Amino acid sequence: MIEMFVLFRVGEPTYALPASAVLQMESFTGATRVPGAPSYVIGLVQVRGTVVPVVDLRDRFGLPPIEHSLDTRMIVVEASGRRVALLVDSAREVAQLDRESFRPPPDAVRAQSSRFVKAIGQHDGRLLMWIDDQRVIGEEQLHGDDEEPG
Helix, strand or coil: CEEEEEEEECCCCEEEEEHHHEEEEEECCCCECCCCCCCCEEEEEEECCEEEEEEEHHHHCCCCCCCCCCCCEEEEEEECCEEEEEEECEEEEEEEEEHHHCECCCHHHHHHCCCCEEEEEEECCEEEEEECHHHHCCHHHHCCCCCCCC
16 A cells, blocks of 8 residues: 655664654754653654654664754654654655555564664665654553563
8 A cells, every 4th residue: 555654864764654643844943851751852842832742763762962953853743642743863755655565674673673663665775664653752651561662
């Protein structure tokens, strides 16, 4: 089944999310810190009248921080009724991909990615990693499914 996907980068790899999970994309101009929040939740922002937490995917994926640029984007998603902004290095591409062309990641990749990678596919000669947005935002902790990775 052909579906639209939002493609984005965090470090060198290209990641994908179904466009149906993405509410909007916004430039990042900063966030208000929240005391006691996990390190990957860098704060809160207001997006079109709604306050949403911002999850820094560089921190969540164990990558070193970088200075934000004009390319830095927030991808606002909704998972289990919660809106969350995913902070990414860049996001400017939407592509039509065959959902069936994605395959589960090899076990070694799954273990190293802390279960954040749902599937792996290809597009225009690039590997794409379909992220599990619920695990990335920490949704599994709300339901008691898993312990915090790491």
